[in-house]
Amino acid sequence: MGEPMKQTPVLEGAFVSDPEPALVGSRCRSCETVAFPAGFTCPNPRCAHKDVVATPLSRIGRLASWTTVHFPPPPPFVAPDPFVPITVVEVEFVSEGIQVVGPLAGGSVDQLRMGMAMETVVEPYYSDDSGEVIGWKFRPAGGDAHE
Amino acid sequence: MSDVIVAGVGLHPWGKFPEKSWVEMGAEVALSAVADAGMEWTQVEAMVSGAMQWGGSTGMRSGNTISAALGETGVPIANINNACASGGSLMRAAYAMITSGMHDSVLVIGTDKSPKGYFPSVPVLADEPRPPIDMVRWQVGVPNPAYWAIEMRKRMEAYGSTEEHLAQVKVKNSRHGSLNPYARYRKAFTLEQVLASPMVCDPLRLLEICATSDGAAAVVLVSERKARRLGVSPMVKVAACSLASGEFGDPTIRIPLLAAASDTAATAPLLSESRLAAQMAYEQAGLGPEDMDFVELPDNSSWHELQYLETMGFCDPGEAEKLLDAGETALGGRLPVCPSGGFSSFGEATMAQGVLQIVEVTWQLRGTAGARQVEGARKAITEVYGAQANNSACILTT
Ligand SMILES: [Zn+2]
Numbered sequence: 426m427g428e429p430m431k432q433t434p435v436l437e438g439a440f441v442s443d444p445e446p447a448l449v450g451s452r453c454r455s456c457e458t459v460a461f462p463a464g465f466t467c468p469n470p471r472c473a474h475k476d477v478v479a480t481p482l483s484r485i486g487r488l489a490s491w492t493t494v495h496f497p498p499p500p501p502f503v504a505p506d507p508f509v510p511i512t513v514v515e516v517e518f519v520s521e522g523i524q525v526v527g528p529l530a531g532g533s534v535d536q537l538r539m540g541m542a543m544e545t546v547v548e549p550y551y552s553d554d555s556g557e558v559i560g561w562k563f564r565p566a567g568g569d570a571h572e
Numbered sequence: 573m574s575d576v577i578v579a580g581v582g583l584h585p586w587g588k589f590p591e592k593s594w595v596e597m598g599a600e601v602a603l604s605a606v607a608d609a610g611m612e613w614t615q616v617e618a619m620v621s622g623a624m625q626w627g628g629s630t631g632m633r634s635g636n637t638i639s640a641a642l643g644e645t646g647v648p649i650a651n652i653n654n655a656c657a658s659g660g661s662l663m664r665a666a667y668a669m670i671t672s673g674m675h676d677s678v679l680v681i682g683t684d685k686s687p688k689g690y691f692p693s694v695p696v697l698a699d700e701p702r703p704p705i706d707m708v709r710w711q712v713g714v715p716n717p718a719y720w721a722i723e724m725r726k727r728m729e730a731y732g733s734t735e736e737h738l739a740q741v742k743v744k745n746s747r748h749g750s751l752n753p754y755a756r757y758r759k760a761f762t763l764e765q766v767l768a769s770p771m772v773c774d775p776l777r778l779l780e781i782c783a784t785s786d787g788a789a790a791v792v793l794v795s796e797r798k799a800r801r802l803g804v805s806p807m808v809k810v811a812a813c814s815l816a817s818g819e820f821g822d823p824t825i826r827i828p829l830l831a832a833a834s835d836t837a838a839t840a841p842l843l844s845e846s847r848l849a850a851q852m853a854y855e856q857a858g859l860g861p862e863d864m865d866f867v868e869l870p871d872n873s874s875w876h877e878l879q880y881l882e883t884m885g886f887c888d889p890g891e892a893e894k895l896l897d898a899g900e901t902a903l904g905g906r907l908p909v910c911p912s913g914g915f916s917s918f919g920e921a922t923m924a925q926g927v928l929q930i931v932e933v934t935w936q937l938r939g940t941a942g943a944r945q946v947e948g949a950r951k952a953i954t955e956v957y958g959a960q961a962n963n964s965a966c967i968l969t970t
Contacts, residue, residue: 436708450831461831462705470820489835490729492721492773494713502710511713515722515825522837524823526714526722526830539729550711560712 431556432549436462438479440561446547447484448518448525448561451477459521482525485566486516488541489524493534503551503558516543516563530562542566573671576810577799578968579792580609581931586787586918587756589685594627597788598638598683605679605790610802614645616792617675620662622682622923623653634683634923656870656956658682659789659926660815660849660964666793667813676798680791682924686784706828716959717781717873719827721773723842724875726835728775731890733878737897738780739766741874742916744902746779749913751903751944756785757917780874785919789927791934808937811859811951811967814852818961819844827959843883845961850884853953853965861885864967865949866907866936868929870957871914877901881909884955884965903944911936911944929954930966937970 434440439462440448451463455474458467461482467475491514497504512529514537529537530546544566549557582604584597598621606613621635630637635649654661659682666678696704727733743763749755761779769779799807818826821839825832833839841847854860861884869880881892886907895901901909912918912932915925933952935941946952955965 435711436703468820490722490725492718492725492776493771494715494718494773495771496715498710498713498715500710501707502713513712513714513718513722517834517836519834519836522834523831524825524834526712526718526825528713550713558711 430552432559433556435550435558435560438463440545440547441481442547445484446545446561447481448545449479449481450521450523452480453477459523461523461525482518482521482545485542485544486518488514488537488539488543489517490515490539491529491534491537503553514543514563527560528562530564532564536565574673574795574797576667576670576793577796577804578808578810578930578934579677579794579799579802579804580605580607580611581934582608582790583754583928583931584788585754585756586785586921589786594624594631594634594683594685594786594788595637595641597786598634598681599641601683601788601790602638602642602679602681605792609792609794609804611677611792613642616645616647616677616679618647618669618678619649620665620678620680621649621651622658622662622684623651624684624923625653626685626687635681638681638683653923654962655959656920656922656925657815657958657962657964658923659929660813660956660966661962662927663791663810663930663966664813664815664964667810670793670795676795678793680793680927682790682921682927683788684921684923685786686921688784705830709828709830712830714830715773716827717773717776719825720873720875721776722825723879724775727875727878731893733893735767735775736763737878737893738775738777738874739763740896741871741877742766742779744896745871745910745914745916748903748911748944749917751942752913752917755913755917756783756919776873776875782872782915783919785921787918787921787924787928789924789931791927791930806938806970808934808968808970811969812853812856813964813966814849814856815964816845816848816852819848822961824961826961829960843879845963846880846883846955846957849963849965850953850955853967854885857967857969859951859967863951864907864953866911866946866952867909868912868914868932868952868954869909870955871910871916872920872957876957877909877914880955880957884953903946908946911941911946926954926956926964929956930968933968937968
């Protein structure tokens with residue numbers, strides 16, 4: 426009979442769930458540089474205009490690398506007890522020219538292959554007394570990474 | 573512009589010293605460096621000291637804290653924090669004070685006690701409009717070695733590097749460390765022992781990642797004129813002292829960030845700040861990597877040692893493993909890497925580790941490094957690895 430759990434984004438404005446889950450970065454209106462999380466100005470030192478707008482990134486990227494973390498990180502990470510190793514993946518968004526790290530959503534590390542297509546999802550990171558903290562994760566999308 | 577000479581050095585053994593404060597450790601190395609220079613405490617003209625974040629507000633002004641303990645003399649004191657690049661940043665500040673003619677002697681102090689395990693985040697203002705990225709990355713779950721492991725997996729993919737290569741780096745550095753009475757870890761490990769150590773962030777194992785330590789090191793830099801007056805011999809000269817920061821378009825995901833230019837879109841090299849710092853140092857000294865007799869590089873993990881051999885210009889991409897396999901990076905080889913035993917034998921003490929490298933190189937160039945002496949060493953380069961793209965390299969010659 427409990428009320429739905431309150432959900433708090435791990436970083437306000439860094440992702441959306443609607444209409445589909447995607448990361449949100451900033452794109453420079455002048456030189457097109459994409460940054461994640463969104464910057465308040467363009468990080469390109471040779472760009473004179475610096476005017477940026479929030480922009481969703483492609484939902485699908487390609488797996489650039491990964492590692493499994495076998496010891497629990499310290500707070501503010503909230504580790505389950507007993508600790509279950511977490512896999513951190515690095516995903517390249519080709520048309521945006523950036524790579525982003527995030528947790529692997531579900532599944533097994535054994536299925537990971539360099540270059541495979543990964544899709545962005547939004548899932549709970551952990552929950553505590555004040556509700557659920559949600560953030561971006563990545564999971565294999567099946568097939569190769571096409572734009 | 574005066575040459576800058578290392579007149580004195582002091583080193584505290586590294587380890588865990590729950591009974592001793594970082595102030596005592598810092599004061600001890602300061603006095604030994606001053607005595608090694610043949611000077612009195614009251615003759616030191618200026619001080620630069622690592623601003624130690626784990627020590628709270630007095631730690632952030634460690635130089636003043638140590639000066640108050642040893643007796644205040646009213647000299648200028650600058651406290652600097654540049655993460656792991658702090659030691660090099662201190663050296664550069666001291667170097668500039670002497671080359672500018674502002675002072676004839678500057679005491680450089682790095683003293684640090686580190687928290688156990690992964691370095692945690694430092695507390696921040698609660699009412700900032702956005703949480704700092706260093707908090708977010710911990711919620712995501714990315715400890716420092718994960719950043720290194722992500723780069724190492726790419727290296728394995730690109731060059732066919734193996735887990736044995738990672739383990740062999742530790743085997744070599746632990747052999748060097750076993751010869752150094754100041755090192756925290758003095759056990760020479762076998763390949764099997766390293767490969768049997770627990771995985772931390774795969775492919776990096778516990779023994780392939782440096783621990784967090786307590787440590788302290790100090791150096792007295794003087795002008796050439798002052799060195800002659802003190803009768804410093806042999807004259808170990810600071811031929812270069814660089815400091816560089818990252819470049820836009822670098823594909824390295826920097827601690828504690830969560831994104832970078834993708835490898836295919838990158839317009840700057842991996843670890844751009846480290847490559848730049850090394851290049852600047854070579855240029856300043858008028859020397860190249862081929863002139864170096866040995867190197868103290870930042871072996872924060874086995875990945876670092878392989879990568880920095882390339883970043884610092886000692887070999888082409890993918891060639892570091894070959895140098896390792898051929899024994900060229902071991903004591904007795906063509907280019908001994910980390911004859912001190914490196915951070916893998918000492919552990920990280922962020923404010924002190926760059927200064928530790930200067931102490932080791934000075935002893936090597938004086939020919940007083942004992943069992944780990946690099947025969948005939950005349951020129952060497954040091955480089956650290958600083959979080960968030962700060963780096964520094966020093967070249968010492970005799
Ligand atoms: Zn721009």
